[in-house]
Amino acid sequence: MQDIVSVILVLQLILTANSINIFKITDFGATRTKDISEALKKAWQNATESPTKSQILIPRGDWNLSQALLSGPNKAPMNLEVQGHLKAHPDPAKIRDKKKGWIGITNVDYLTISGGGILDGQGQEAWKNNDCKTNATCEKPPINLVLNAITNSIIQSITTKDSKFFHANCIWSRNVTFQNLTVSAPGDSPNTDGIHMARSSNITVIDSVIKTGDDCISMGDNLTDVVIKNVTCGPGHGISIGSLGKYQKEKDVKGIRVEGCIFNNTTNGIRVKTFRSSPVNTRVSDLHFIDLTMVNAANPIIFDQNYCPNKQCPSGLPGSVKISGVEINNVTGTSATQDVITFNCSSQACQNITIGTINLEYKGKKGSSATTFCRNIMPKFIKFTKQIPPVCHFNSVFLSVSQIYDQFMDNFM
Structure with a gap:
């Protein structure tokens, strides 16, 4: 029984x-x-x-x-x-x-x-009635x-x-x-x-198509363990981390992986943006941008630590958001802007940046070739990889002689 x-x-x-x-x-x-x-x-x-x-x-x-x-x-x-x-x-x-x-x-x-x-x-x-770009007190x-x-x-x-x-x-x-x-x-x-995420963990976006008028995916603070894979973005402003550094109680961003994505006629590809004159010490770390295809994308890779929309921050003060532990590898395709990679970093803020294969061609003005812009950074390079165009080869402005020597030695240790 x-x-x-x-x-x-x-x-x-x-x-x-x-x-x-x-x-x-x-x-x-x-x-x-x-x-x-x-x-x-x-x-x-x-x-x-x-x-x-x-x-x-x-x-x-x-x-x-x-x-x-x-x-x-x-x-x-x-x-x-x-x-x-x-x-x-x-x-x-x-x-x-x-x-x-x-x-x-x-x-x-x-x-x-x-x-x-x-x-x-x-x-x-x-x-038609959205004035949020110019009106900080707009009703969203x-x-x-x-x-x-x-x-x-x-x-x-x-x-x-x-x-x-x-x-x-x-x-x-x-x-x-x-x-x-x-x-x-x-x-x-x-x-x-398309998707905005913040204050969350273990978020995955896969096998999706995002066509929009702003960021395809935007990421705010207090975010950990995000995977974005096989996403087609465009039109749109690309995939963005930030803006960060505007508010006092912001928390760190860690563990972001963007892989196998296509950026089709976007105004940016991968973008990390932090406020100039930031009052916080937020840390952004463990970022991986792998196997990305750019199709006439403007600013395929851009790190901007002087972000200041509508002149909302005092001039002359460096941002304090720290970016470290970044891997960029196998980024290929075409760019609508000549600086295909931009590292516009605050002093001492972009550290431990590792770069592998880059093959980006500028499709704009005839006779002009692709270039990179690097401020306060000298990345490490993965062995046996090639960068077209050369990335930050001794053109990191505002680095001290000792910083250049230390980072140069890191690449050969």
């Missing part, structure tokens, strides 16, 4: 593990002719309370969504299955709490967002997809289109993967970063 009971318990566990509760928004009153916010919220609440796996299903077709603020905690893994085309109201004023995003998801574990559908921010009207439009405090989650096989502001952000999160994500916005759309 005890054996039979044990078998039944095992079968129940197997059935429970494989069962899934499906909450279809149409079962909660959603129709194609009205706002589905309430129906989606009810379906979500039922899913978070489910003791077994659950799915919130948004079927194929066009759906109007004013705003969805969806929070946990949840009791079991959840799947937000977006098969349809979700449309935001074109007027950003119609979204009540802009800071929380158009679709805001917070405090959940084991969430999957998938389905092949489209999150359409319809941002054209918001872009809503982000398409806000992810705060999510863990062990996957966002895959969906499209985020024409966001009014950033397409997606990932803050205070851990173990999150973006896979087969498509981001689509015109190259002249303002502040439409």
Whole structure:
């Protein structure tokens, strides 16, 4: 009898593990002719309370969504299955709490967002009135997809289109993967970063296409263990770390790997930007930029420690953000600017920079060849690799004689 009971318990566990509760928004009153916010919220609440796996299903077709603020905690893994085309109201004023995003998801574990559908921010009207580039006190439009405090989650096989502001952000999160994500916005759309991440760890972006008007991927402070692999970026401003150094309580960035990515007609490739006159001692370390292809990309590799948009910082003061432990290897293709590699570093701030194969050709002015610009840096070179053009060969301005000697000896030790 005890054996039979044990078998039944095992079968129940197997059935429970494989069962899934499906909450279809149409079962909660959603129709194609009205706002589905309430129906989606009810379906979500039922899913978070489910003791077994659950799915919130948004079927194929066009759906109007004013705003969805969806929070946990949840009791079991959840799947937000977006098969349809979700449309935001074109007027950003119609979204009540802009800071929380158009679709805001917070405090959940084991969430999957998938389905092949489209999150359409319809941002054209918001872009016309966006003055955030020149107005520090502007009201920021809503982000398409806000992810705060999510863990062990996957966002895959969906499209985020024409966001009014950033397409997606990932803050205070851990173990999150973006896979087969498509981001689509015109190259002249303002502040439409593809993915912004900060204050998080173990974030992965793979096998994705990002076409936008700002950074394809931007990284803020307090960020560790990020992998960005097989991402095609362009149009856009490239993949950026920073800007950093503007705020007093910023924390370090460590362990960033960008590999196998393509930059197609972007205004930057890989960029690390830190404020001039920075009041903090943030450290940026353990960076790896490997197997990157530039297709007419401006500034393929740029480290700028004199970043100062709109003249927001006093002149003449060096930045204090430290950059160290950087590997750059197998970066090839074509550049739209003559300085294909730029290290505009503060004194003593860029250290332990290792460079391998570089093969970048300038495709601009006829008769001009590719060059590099190096300030306060002399990198180490991986043996048996070649750099075209030569990188920082004794053209590091403002290095002291002793610094030049020490770094020269490092390359031959």
